[in-house]
Amino acid sequence: MDVIMPVIPLLLTFSLALLVVAAGLASSRGDFTYVVSRPALLLKAFEAIMLIPVLTAMLVIAFLPLSPAVKAAILLMAFSPVPPLMPGKALETGGHSAYVYGLMTTGAIFALVFVPILGALAANYYHVHAQFPLAVVARNIAGGVVIPLAIGLALGRWLLKDAAPRLTRGITILAHVLLVVAAVPLLVGVWPQMMMLIGDGAAMAMALVVFAALVGGHVLGGDTIADRSSLAITASLRHPGIALALAGANHADKAVSAAALLFLVIGFLLLIPYLLLLRLLVTTEA
Known part of the structure; x- marks a missing residue:
């Protein structure tokens, strides 16, 4: 298991990259620049994706008695946008495709710019020796977003335009399979440690950060439920x-x-009641 564990982040990144390829295949011209080209939307995205999760994480760490490992993990996850399964989940709730794909691009830019900066600031503030190399983040963004997006766009708009819908479905299924393949050994390898964290306040602290991000994204997402849910997810x-x-x-x-x-x-567990609530709201509006 120890031999496999170092490969897991690469497998996760590759599976997420396939989802980006599928997004590129399904997208229309201008989708991925929709948010970054609109300053008002970009500011709201920054507040929801970076500011609220990071500030909430810092408050949780400051006021709850958590182990150093839990504190580090909460900060690392709060610093790390570009969410898994985001395009599919957001589109399933009726999200506007340009806004959904635009948020994916925005998250990648935020990660590249802010992860090294926030990491360095946090290491200095908490007086810990930690490195947040730009190269590590850049490799994840390049391998997980930039390159697969270029592949998806090339396939969907020039090379295999007619087959794009079928190809999108096949790639999405493969990506989900690889996510499961990556998750199983990861769960097996860390299951005992995860179970030890359940009762010491870690789960509640993490739920607070996720809940704040959900609420913040929903409030800042716009006038429609679809756009609110896209930013919340x-x-x-x-x-x-x-x-x-x-x-x-x-x-x-x-x-x-x-x-x-x-x-x-x-995060996934809290997303379930949120998605159920969205369905109720949509049904009520209809």
Whole structure:
């Protein structure tokens, strides 16, 4: 298992990259620049995706008695946007495709710019020796967003335009399979550590961060439920590949990886009632 664990962040990044390829295939011209070209939307995205999760994480760490590993994992996940499964989940709730895909691009830019900066500031503030290399983040963004997006756009708009819908479905299924393949050994490897975290306040602390991001994204998302849900999902689901890669770069204890995975699981669990509430709201409006 110890031999497999270093490969997991790469497998997670690759599976998420396939989702980006599928997004590129399904997108229309201008979708991925929709948010960054609109300053008002970009500011709201920054508040929801970066500002609210990071500030909430710092407050939780300051006021709740948490272990160092849990504190590190909460900060790493709060620093790491570009959420998993975001395009599919947001589009399933009726999200505007240009806004959904535009938020994905925005999250990638935020990660590239702010993860090294916030990491350095946090290391200095908390007086810990930790590194947040730009190269680590850049590799994840390049391998997980930039390159697959270019591939998806090339396939969908020039090379295999007629087959794009069928190809999108096939790639999406493969990406989900690889996510499961990556998750199983990861869960097996850190399950004991995860279970130890359940009763010491870690789960509640993580839930507070995710809940704040969900509420913040929903409030800031716009006038329609679809756009609100798109930003809420983007803000609340974080990128495990970046967080785990940074943990590995700092030779962190396995407990940090376990806590980061627990954060991801809690994010998905809290998303379930939120999606059910959205369906209720949509049904009521109809």
